Amino acid sequence: xxxxxxxxxxxxxxxxxxxxxEPSAAPGEVKVRVTAxxxxxxxxxxxxxxxRQKSPLEFPAxxxxxxxxxxxxxxxxxxxxxxxxxxxxxxxxxxxxYVVDKEEAWGEVPASMDPVDAGALPxxxxxxxxxxxxxxxxxxxxxxxVTGAVGSVGRSAVFAARTLGARVLxxxxxSQQQEAAKxxxxxxxxxxxxxxxxxxQLDSIADTVGGETIQKLLGKVKxxxxxxxxxxxxxxxxxxxxxVRAHMVHPNGRRLAELARAVAxxxxxxxxxxxxxxxxxxxxxxxxxxxPGGKVVLLVR
Numbered sequence: 001x002x003x004x005x006x007x008x009x010x011x012x013x014x015x016x017x018x019x020x021x022e023p024s025a026a027p028g029e030v031k032v033r034v035t036a037x038x039x040x041x042x043x044x045x046x047x048x049x050x051x052r053q054k055s056p057l058e059f060p061a062x063x064x065x066x067x068x069x070x071x072x073x074x075x076x077x078x079x080x081x082x083x084x085x086x087x088x089x090x091x092x093x094x095x096x097x098y099v100v101d102k103e104e105a106w107g108e109v110p111a112s113m114d115p116v117d118a119g120a121l122p123x124x125x126x127x128x129x130x131x132x133x134x135x136x137x138x139x140x141x142x143x144x145x146v147t148g149a150v151g152s153v154g155r156s157a158v159f160a161a162r163t164l165g166a167r168v169l170x171x172x173x174x175s176q177q178q179e180a181a182k183x184x185x186x187x188x189x190x191x192x193x194x195x196x197x198x199x200x201q202l203d204s205i206a207d208t209v210g211g212e213t214i215q216k217l218l219g220k221v222k223x224x225x226x227x228x229x230x231x232x233x234x235x236x237x238x239x240x241x242x243x244v245r246a247h248m249v250h251p252n253g254r255r256l257a258e259l260a261r262a263v264a265x266x267x268x269x270x271x272x273x274x275x276x277x278x279x280x281x282x283x284x285x286x287x288x289x290x291x292p293g294g295k296v297v298l299l300v301r
Contacts (some may be wrong), residue, residue: 002097004281005060007297009049012282018060023093023100025075030106032087034300035069036119037094037278039288040054047285064094068109068118069301078103086115088260090122095281097300107257110264118260120152120272120295125259127230127249128208132164135206135228135247136169140165143200145217147171147190148208150179153230153272154297156259157206158183159268170198171213182269207231218242275299 001022007014011125019093025031043063045051068088081087086109091101109118110124131153144161148154149170161168168185180187189195190213207214210231217270218234221227227234236243239284262268271294274282278300288296 001097002278003062003093004064004278005045005062006057007060009047009052009057011048012285014047015281016060017279017281020062020096022098025073025078027076027139028078028103029075029100030071030081030087030089030103030109031068031073031098031100031104032067032089032106033072034067034094034097034099034119036067036116036300037064037298038066038120038123038274039284039296040065040123041288042123044285044289046219048223062093062095062101064096064298065090065092067091067094067117067123068115069099070115070123071079071106072184073281074103081106083242086118087253088115088118088122088256089253090126090249095298102251104212104253105251107253107255108129110261113260113264116275116297116299117263117272119300120270120297121260121263122256123249124152124266124270124295125263126157126252126256127205127247128153129160129259130249131208131228131230131247132157132160135245136161136206136226137206137228138164138166138226141167142203143167143169144204144206145169145171145188145202146206146208147213147217147218149183149185149187150176150293151208154206155183155270156268157208158185159262161206169202171209171217175245177275179201190216204228207234210234220296270295274296 089106121272174189204226207229273292
């Protein structure tokens with residue numbers, strides 16, 4: 001089968017199209033003919049070597065966490081998924097024509113959704129919703145600030161927090177305020193110190209940005225409030241008497257299917273910036289790294 005492999009740490013010139021062995025479904029696994037994948041920050045961080053200490057690669061390696069497509073085989077013991085089903089999943093080695101992963105990684109693609117568009121969803125939607133549901137855990141009526149709210153992970157976090165009944169503030173750059181207003185929540189420009197000074201006391205922050213931005217905001221969270229982050233524990237947060245929960249995304253096919261339905265129904269919007277054939281992976285990753293304002297999708301079939 002065709003796959004994109006990374007041959008060593010470095011720039012996009014380390015990405016190549018190669019023929020590699022086709023995987024088989026072991027017990028409890030599902031094999032999918034991939035329709036689409038997408039580019040996520042973890043992909044270029046692994047490729048560049050930024051993550052070589054925590055997640056070293058063995059070369060040649062196949063990257064990619066998002067996949068959508070059609071089930072072509074199931075291993076023994078698989079009960080909820082059948083051959084012919086259209087699915088999407090948070091998986092590994094998704095830059096390929098076929099991918100295999102455990103049954104619980106896969107969820108159903110809604111009948112009204114383009115399977116190509118489904119390939120943009122798994123990592124970002126699960127990351128954002130799990131950040132809220134498993135790390136921040138807001139109660140109805142609590143004030144939650146989501147940083148990076150117009151990014152795909154941030155949009156998903158806003159959606160999850162609203163669903164739980166929280167009072168949500170979308171933290172964005174000044175240039176993004178008009179776009180953030182479409183989320184139908186309060187908006188605050190986090191690159192405007194006067195706007196930060198006017199913030200009400202926060203019960204929690206769902207952080208997708210990190211760095212100086214989260215440091216500016218720590219003093220706005222009440223003592224005993226929660227900082228949930230997808231970027232590790234912010235420095236000095238615990239010293240301020242805050243509860244800190246760093247979160248790492250994990251597969252959940254059932255929740256992913258629910259999120260896909262929310263996207264299909266227009267309740268959650270994950271913009272797609274551009275679609276590339278799989279062979280144009282170098283151009284795709286270059287665009288994705290530039291911050292194009294939406295997901296970059298890879299057309300596999």
